[in-house]
Structure formats: C-alpha cells, structure tokens
Amino acid sequence: MYNKISLKDIAKELNLSKTAVSLVLNNKGDANNISRPTQERIYAYAKKKNYKPNEIARWLSLGKTKTIGLIIPRISDSFYANIASYIERRAMEMGYTVFFSSSNEDPKKEATLIQSMFSRQVEGLIIASTQKNHAEIKYLKDNNLPFVLIDRHYPDIDTNFVVVNNYSGANRITKHLLKLARKRVGFITIKSDLKAMKERLRGYVEAIELHTENHNELVKSLDYEKFESQMDESLSDLIFFKKIDALVFSTHFLVRAGIRSLKRLGIEIPAKVAIASFSELSEFDLVNPPITVMRQPVKDIGNTAVDILFSELNELKDVKTMERTKKQRVLEPEFLIRKSCGS
Amino acid sequence: MYNKISLKDIAKELNLSKTAVSLVLNNKGDANNISRPTQERIYAYAKKKNYKPNEIARWLSLGKTKTIGLIIPRISDSFYANIASYIERRAMEMGYTVFFSSSNEDPKKEATLIQSMFSRQVEGLIIASTQKNHAEIKYLKDNNLPFVLIDRHYPDIDTNFVVVNNYSGANRITKHLLKLARKRVGFITIKSDLKAMKERLRGYVEAIELHTENHNELVKSLDYEKFESQMDESLSDLIFFKKIDALVFSTHFLVRAGIRSLKRLGIEIPAKVAIASFSELSEFDLVNPPITVMRQPVKDIGNTAVDILFSELNELKDVKTMERTKKQRVLEPEFLIRKSCGS
C-alpha cells in the first residue's frame, strides 16, 4: 500500500532510532541536536523511498486530526452543495480537511453520523440538522464538543449557529408584491416542522394580514414526499377559486414543480400570476420569465460557520472547562428582483 | 471529548483486563468463554458511560478503515454533486463512509488529495480526475492501490474506469437535429484537454461532415474562465454570419450562458435556432422552451464505480500481488427530446 515504509523501517535501515527519524522528519532535528549529516541521510532515504507518515498513527498519538465534519440533509440539493463548497474552501485555507456526509433528512441517520464523525476524531462539526435530534445536540453541548449549526438551529438550546433571517426575507418578498399592486398574494410551502419554514410563513402572514382578510385560504402546505403531484390542484384552487394574482414559494424546489404546473394550467407569469421564490436555483434567471428570488447568502453562511468553529477550537485549547458564550449569527438574504413578479 | 472513556478505563473500573472488555464489546465474549455475568457487567458499564471506541485506534490495529475517498473537480457542479450522492448511498449500504474532496480542477491539488486520502487510510479511491496527473495515476496503478476513475479516464493507462460514451451521445444529438431538417448545426464547446470534450466534438464532427462542407467554421471553442463573456460574440457570428439554424452545447454550464446570450440577441428557440445540450441541469425542463438533453446516467455511474471498487477490494484480499484485469465500463447516455429542438 501507500505506506509500504514506516518510521521503523527507515530507522532500522539507517541504524538510527525511530526517535531520531521522527524528529528530523518533523523538522525538529536542529532543535534536538541531530547532526546535519545524519539529518541529510534521513531526508535522502525518506525521499528515495517515498515515505509518507501514516496519518492514523500520527493522529492517535497527537490526538489531532486537522479534520472537521459537515453533515447536511442532502448533497444533491444545490443549496447545501454550494455551502459545502465554501466550507471546504475556507477550511482548506486553514489546513483542514472536511469530511462530508448527508443525513437524507433522517434524524436517526443524523445521530449516527454525529457519533461516527466524532469517533472518527473530527475536531469539530458543522451541522445542518434535521431539527429532530434535540437530545443529541444537547449532548454535544453538555459535553463541550465544538460544533456550529447552520441553516437550521434549535431555538431552545443555546448553541453556536449561523442562520438566515427567514422571517424578514419572506416578509420583504410579500411586501414587494403588494407594493406592485398585487391584490391577492398566495403562499406555497411544505408541511414541515423546520423552524425555517415556519418563519417564512410567519413573514408572509405578517405582511399580508394588513391587506387581506381571510389570508389563511391563500396558503397551501404540501407534503414533502408528494408536493409534485399536489401542485396542480393547489395552484388551480388558488388561482381559479381564491383568485390570487401573485404567489410566493417558500423554497426553491417548490418553484420547479410550481412552474411546471403553471405551464400545464396555461397560466401566464407574471401577467396572470406574479411569482417569487425564497431560496435560489442557479437557473432561475434562465426561466422565462426569470424568477425573482430572495437569495440566501450561501458563501457567507459557509465562511461564517467555519470561522466560528475555528474560534471555538482555539478557545477550547485555552479555556478547558469554562462555558463559552455562543456565537450566533442571523444573516440577511439578498433580494434579486426579476421579471417573474412583473417589473 | 466524545471518547472520555477508553477500554482501559472500563477494564480498570471493573477489575478486568482490556482484552476481556474488548472481546465482549466486539461480541466475541461467548466465543472466548467470558462468563455471562461478566459480559453483562461490561455491557452495562459501557452503556452507562456511553462508551464509543476510538475509531482511529481501531483502524490502526485492524488496518481497516471502512472508508473510501471520492475526488471530484468541484462539488458545486450539480453533475458531480449528484454522482457523489449516489456513491455515498451505495457505499453506505455496504457499511462504508465516503470522504469527499474537490480538486477545483487543479492537478496539483488533485495529486495532494490522492496522497492525503491514502495516507488517511482510505481503502480505495474514486476519482474524477483533472486528467493531468499521468504520473500520479501511474503510481497508483503500479503500486496496486485500489481505485476507479469516473467520468474522465487516461486512455493510455490500463485502469478501472466508468465513463460515458461521449462520442455516441454527441453524434446522436447532431444526427437528430439533422433529421429534423436543420441545415446548419453549430457546436459550442470549451477549450479543454479533457478527452470527454474531444470525444463530444468528434461525435459532432462525424455526424455533420456527411452533410455540411466547411463545418469547421460552425465550431466555437471558448475559454473555461471567460466563456460567459465570449458567448455573445460567438453566437452572433454563428447565427448572423455562419447562418446556423441549430446548435449543440457540449456541456451543461455552457447552455446556461448560451440561453442568456440568445435572449440578449433576441433569437427565438427553436424557431430561429434549435438547441440541445450534452449533460443536464435539473432545471432544463423549466426553461422556455424546455431543453433537449443527452442526459448522463449519473446514478449508474455512481453505483457502478462503487461496485467496481468493492470487487477490487475483495480481490485484493484474496490475490495479493497478481495483476488484476481492469474493469472498464462505457455507459450510454439517455436522450431526452424536448421542445428546444423543435419537436
């Protein structure tokens, strides 16, 4: 295998001790009085044999892995894939490797992954949680394990987190549509316990309730597993019976299904119904018309999460036991106004 | 940290040896005559203290990590993100964890990652290479390290690989457009040494050369770093001077830029120019008109790669030194005909 040759092999071959070889190869030769000629012999032989230290053994003795873990609901979701790529970049700059894995929105699998990541000695974890692992997160916190929650947090547990202001984002979208003189703005979301989703709904509701009575009938909550098949019915009800002239989608993948439905129903965007989306797909500007979107600050989420995690790791080194104050960031999304809501 | 408690701690506390505890916790208690009461004491104490074995130590002694690595050009590319998610799923089924990382198309970084993955004791590697690490790949092969190339392979090195038939895919697209009575079919690609790209071009050329003289002037190769800014000029040249009435894009991200350009130029699809894409974005059916696409069998690529890697790992166990015959798969892409090429 890659590590055909070990420290011991080198030591034996050169008639030296493992210690000497290890010191030299870790650039501690001078500091430990290993003579120059000996150092050179070691370097030369190591290079010749293409010696690579066995990282596992090294971690075992150092207790350091230079690795952090990232758990996301799914990598196939471009939102998380993009966050992952920024996290990876930032971590790489700090000399760290990122260990990804996805929970597929399954709390049990998430719990397993958290355990497995830590038992694989990641130094810290960034988690976009299913939000259904209360006990597990509490456990991490109580045991002073370094972690940062992103995108989804547990409001009643005091942890580090980086989230987006879902309330204000949805609120701004709705108000924008109302300002464009749309009279009846509908809202399509998925049934979900995720706080993000609830907040988006709240943002919508608090904007619309000042303008529209009976706004409850303008909201449709679809099932996560079958929103595609439910979309036609929900939309025709909203459009033909509830007479909406604008529509907010609570998340990107709903938009994909929504536009497909609107096409099938022959509804023109934005003439008949204006639409806007919370959360973005990189193709939203290609669609005809291009989709107005409240874009989540993906890069910022990733970078901030890494920075918080590293500051946490550093503090841990200094203050062992003390409870640290948690770093909590609520980032504002960015509003990209396009044709789909009519100028 | 997570491993506050070690085997030794348990052994000391219960007045037993590390051996006994280890055997019991690995379900080898019965086979090694550890008495039932003792076993129960150990289980109870381990559970009470929430004992988790230190995976690193375990790997060190077992030499097994139950981990494979995956190196891709970039996670933010949905094509690779999707492959990654299928690979992860399949590996998980086999009890393995996947270690992702992206090279960002940089051969040096790729080489570093390969080394670092193996020194982190992954058992095998799946690589979508930059195709510029000839020496490194040769090294892996010569040292009998288990790996599978995906999407991109080295034609002159005999390795395991799973790739797509780029030639036939591009050829079929082009022929399809010609069959629809399009007279002049252009081709937009990026300047690249990647074999995949060359093959797609070849597929196009071999279809068009039977119908069109001077087809060379219908091909535009853009720079990877600035294709977006070059798109307008290339397209207007093709359309206004070379009089194309159909256009094949060699890869998905070119389509995004291409459609933007066509919109700016006020060109109607497919009336004025029919378009089709090699490789897919999940929003291609949302665009107006929906984009005809030669879809790469992403799921199949991922699953096949994992299966090949595992069969490799198993063979390695049996036959230590012998040269194994390489498993090489060329998968056919799937043609999804949509409105963008005019029915």
Place this chain on the structure above:
DNA sequence: TACTTTTACTAAACCGATTTAGTGTTCGTT
C-alpha cells in the same frame, strides 16, 4: 585534573484499540 556543558543521539512510554498465546481454577471421568 576535575567538573560542568554540550552534542548526538536512544530507550521506552504512550495513544487506544485488537489479538495471540498463555495461566490458573474447577469440573468430569476413570
């Protein structure tokens, strides 16, 4: 010359598991 320092190393413990080769009791059998 005698004593201290410096130089150039090494032995051995350690990290936390797994595993081989025992060891000391107890039991059953003849």
Place this chain on the structure above:
DNA sequence: AACGAACACTAAATCGGTTTAGTAAAAGTA
C-alpha cells in the same frame, strides 16, 4: 487420586507514530 478438558479470564505484543527522560562521549571551563 490423578489427568485432561472446559472455563474464565490475563499479559503482552502489535499497529506507526510522538515525546519525555536519559545516556555516553566530546568539548569547554576553573
């Protein structure tokens, strides 16, 4: 009563590094 087998464990080596505490020999100093 004596012997082998079964039982219930344990000591110690091992994986491949890092690191602490030494040691022997040479050089420097009083």
